[in-house]
Amino acid sequence: MPMIAFELMMLVTSICALVVSGWLWQQARRRRSLQALSGFGVMMALWCGGHIAILQGWHRLGILLILANPLMPTFFLHFATRFVYPGRASAPPWLEWLSRHISLIYVVSSIIVVLSWLGTGGRTVALGPFEAFFVFQGLGWFNVAYTVVIGVIAHLVLVWGLSVHKGNLRRSIVAMFAAGGWGLLLASSFIFPSIGIDWYPYPMLLMPSYVVLLVYGVVRYQILEANAFAKGALPWLVLMLVLLGVVALIRALSAALGAGSLAAVPVWQLWLCSLVALAVALLLKRPLNELSDQLIYPGVDLNEALLERWLNRLKSAAGWDALERMAADLIGQQVGQPVRILLQREGDPMPVIARNGLHILCQHRASGWRFRLEGWEDVKPGQRLTGEVFGSLLATSCGLLERSLQLAEAERRRLASEHLVELGSLSAVMAHELRNPLNVISMATADLPSDRRALIQAQLKRADRQISDLLLYSGRIEPQPQPVQLAAMLDSLRPLFDWQQTEFETAVPPGLWLHADPHRLQQVFTNLIDNALGFVRNNPGSRIRIDTDECGRRVRIHNNGPAIDPSLHDSLFQPFVSRRAGGSGLGLAIVRRIMDAHGGDVRLRTDLGWPVTFELSFPEEVKP
Incomplete structure (x- = not known):
């Protein structure tokens, strides 16, 4: 059983290395350094294949494959050099030499391999449950020493890269160090029989994890597709391990269950058949999903x-x-x-x-x-x-x-705020400069006839009101909210207007309270009522009505004056847009500024059965 487990893990490692190498070779079109890492994976697969060959009785082939070991760190050195030094930055002389003469190192490594073959660098011995296990001898030890030296040089290259690089490249180098330490720990048990330690190489059973962790640690920060690939592959890897465990358990229990023929089948054959079945299922997964979609949802193509x-x-x-x-x-x-x-x-x-x-x-x-x-x-x-x-x-x-x-x-409000700061400064200066001559004109009318004095005073009041509107619109509005009884406030506004036969009706619940600044809220209703009176005053049957919605969060001011031209709807609340002669064009703009400061909103409604309706929306629930 231990020998079968070892052989199985070598097989899994070899398969993983070949699959990953093929994927890296495809990705190497975008990152040339991955070609060398792909070669490292191939050599890892051959090295594991050498152990499998020895266990299957092909000792000479297995020894040759294992003694090709120096090519594995050579490929890794090639990869490390390209990875940390792409040739566009300054580097120490020794690293530049390695980058230019990497082909020479391949030649030397190949010569070491051939000498190991010719000089009988290894043999097989019995080890515990193994009938044959590889051990080094003669030139094989030179093979091992050369392999270690090349591996050390490769990691020195990574150390230099760790000192100069940042970000994802640095993270990849750290991942390589971690994976390298894990691989050294796993492979160390391979040397024990060669130095006379008769110990089963348990760590080598985890060799598949070394290949996966090394390659994934390198590319996960460089190629985003690797993370998606790993996400899809991880469930299948777990499923494969679970399947192997279940198959081993079934075979162990088969004799007790009366399935003697199943107990006679070697467990490695059962494992191999299970892996083949899993691979077939993996290949058929996508087409079967598409087929089931067509059967269950015919005619649907949600690609x-x-x-x-x-x-x-x-x-x-x-x-x-x-x-x-x-x-x-x-x-x-x-x-x-x-x-x-x-x-x-x-x-x-x-x-x-x-x-x-x-x-x-x-x-x-x-x-x-x-x-x-x-x-x-x-x-x-x-x-x-x-x-x-x-x-x-x-x-x-x-x-x-x-x-x-x-x-x-938010951007509109920011720009509007910046504009209002400039406008506020200009308005303050203009108000001071305009009110001085207006006061002089007002005092000069004292000796004029009463009719002329009244006419001039009316125009002066109009000018002063427009100056006040300009100062209000351009100034900062910082409301101080408090409970306001809406019905009482509207009643207090009645004496402020000359209604001139206009019917003013309120349908506001007496217990309705709004959380708002009372002074600013009064300005809102004053502007809206004054604006409505400008169009309905002195017209037969003219009406202004104020009511609320069911929950009381929306207050509506209706009037039966002429409907607003649709071309003005988008610009109605912009400053200096007026529909009536003598208007400043700031009334509705001031209303919007006050409502914005309260966190509310004002909009025109034409779908409530009235020609004109202005709806005020408040952000908080009314408080009875």
Whole structure:
């Protein structure tokens, strides 16, 4: 049994080394140093193959393969030299010499190997459970000494690289040192029989780990595909070890279970058959997955190219409406029938879902965006799978768009803040320079007739109000929130306006409180009511109404004046945009600044049955 275990581990090491070498050779098109590391893996496979050959009775072949040992560190030296010194940086003279004369070292190593062959550098002896095990003799010891010297030089090259390199290259060198120490510990037991120590080479049973750790430690920081390869290979490696253990257990119990014929089969043959079956399963995994997808989800082709195209299209949407339209077009084309996309952002009411038709609802939750399929119960399984995959991509795109809009809004506010600092300084100077002559004009009207004095005073008040608006808009707004009873505050505003036959109606619950700065909140409602009066005053049946939504977080100011031209909707809250003669164009801009300072929002609504509605949204729950 111990001899079989040793032979099996040598076989596994040889297979691992050959597989890894083939993969490294493919990757060497991008990194030439990996060619030499691929050669190191091949020599490791041949060295392990020499031990297998001896155990199988082919002693001469096995001795020749093991005595080719010096080529293994030579390939590693070649790799180390290319890895740490690609020829573009200064290096010590000895390293430059090695880089230029690496072919000479290959020749010397080959000569050592041939001399070891001709001079009978090794033989086989009985060792414990082994009928034959390799030991060095004669020129074989020179072979060993040369191998050690080349290995030491290779690690000196790595030491130099460790002193000059940083980042991932340095991490790879550290990984090589760790793997080299592990390999030395495992291979040391190989020498014991040659120096007269009759001890079973238990550490060599772990040789497969040395090859994998060395190569993975080198390339994991250089080639990202290696990490994906390792992630896929690790489960199969664990499965292989478990399978070998199960096969050995079944064979051990087969005699007691009455399966004598199975007990007579050599365990290595059972292991070999198991590994072949596992390899066949690995090769068939992908085509069988594709076949099962076609059987269970016929007609569905959700390949990586399609998913990438979907994600790129969804990410290109500049706003929520564009995302809804684009998503509906993409999924509708794929499933062959219309699909309605519903996006429910934070604070939005639940969208109305029709009884008929297909819907994908994406909702903002505390844990992020989540999707739900509505009306997909009767569609084919393939179409439902398509909807679920698309819904997942749509939820991801909603999160990306939300963050993008937040960053854009933050940048807008930053630029606006910088602009307001400049505007504030200019406004303060202009206000001082303008109010002085206005005061002089006001005093000069004292002797004028009353009608002319009233006309001039009215215009002076208008000018002073516009100066005050400019100072308010350009100054810093730092609200000091406190509970405000909304109904009482609105009642206090009634005497401040000349309503001129306009009906002012409030439908605000008496117990509704807002957490806001009372002075700033009064400015908001004063500006909005004054703005509405400018359009409805003196018109028959003119009305202004203030009410709230069900939860009280949104306060709405309606008026039945003329509707706002759609061309002005996007610029309505920008400064110096006015719809009425004599307006400063700052009223609505000031409202937005105050609401932004409170963490709220103001927007125009035209879907509530009134020509004009301004809706104020507050971030916190109202407090009764």
